[in-house]
Amino acid sequence: MVTPVEAGKAIVGKRSGRLALGTALCALTVAVAPPLGFVHAPEAAAAPVQTADQLLARYQKLSQQAEQSAEAMHNAQIEYDKQRRIVADSKRASADAQQSLTASEKSLATLQQRFDAVVRASYMGRRTNDMYAVLTSDSPQTLLDQMSGLELVARRSAADLNELKTVRAQTVAKRTAADEAAARATQAVSDAERVRGDLQKQRVELQLQAAQIRVIYSSMTGKQLAALAGPKFDFDPRAVPRGTAPALVAVQAALTRIGDPYVWGATGPDSFDCSGLMVWAFKQAGKTLPRSSEAQNAAGTPVDRNNLQPGDLIIYYPDAHHVGMYVGEGYVIHASTFGVPVKVVPLDDAGPFSAARRY
16 A cells, blocks of 8 residues: 555656656545545535525424414413412411401300300309209299290300301311312412423523524525515505494504514514514503413404404414404404514414404
């Protein structure tokens, strides 16, 4: 085998310059060739170049996944806040029940002392029973009066005691129920915290997805960006009826945000995600909507697609991860995805229709 040194010697030999150079190159090639029986590991294949359509499809898929992650985070926050309120209410109910129980126990103890006194008096031979009244009465009328009085006291005391025992039993049951509710709520908060922790990881994943989306977006050509934005539709906001009804006020408010950017988790006033736009618009009408599209789908009044009115919320996809607002004439306004501003589109262009809700 020719070594690199021998190849060098060939270069400075008696042959002509061009021939010597050719010989040297051949020698170097032989010198660096692997020995027989040795096989190089194959190099990693270069990533295939994506076509414009593939790049756009990947962008849209990542955008949908990011929106799902964002709406899941909203749902987790809603559930977490709900469980925290349940814990506070349950603890207050448990404390109130404890106070009621303590008061009942004091009253029961007081009444018990009174009955104990009656028992001791009877044992000592005082006027505490009908037989004593018979022996000591000097006339039938006195006997009746004494017996009536003793019977009245006995009935009253027995009624008080029975009532107090009933109240005490109810109070104990109430306290037990409140304690159980507090325990359940505490466990629910623990579960919510766990879920929230898991979703915090999803938030990190969302940030990574967002970074990928921005990178892809920045590499898109004008043609791809135009395809992402979709066609422009002529919709005159003046076609929407005006009025003081919350739904109409919300529509007019939403239409003022046309052109604002889409930002994950944003609720305005100058950037939005899909459910955030709904929340902001109805807030201008004095109404509070749930924060996530899924929660917005769970609330409100169901509306048939054939009976839509301006201000109705249109829920998209089976998992309800997207939402828009009906503005009339078959159009909706929505915040769709990163890189596409808030705009009005035909109802079915915003996604696959799932349901409609009226607030």
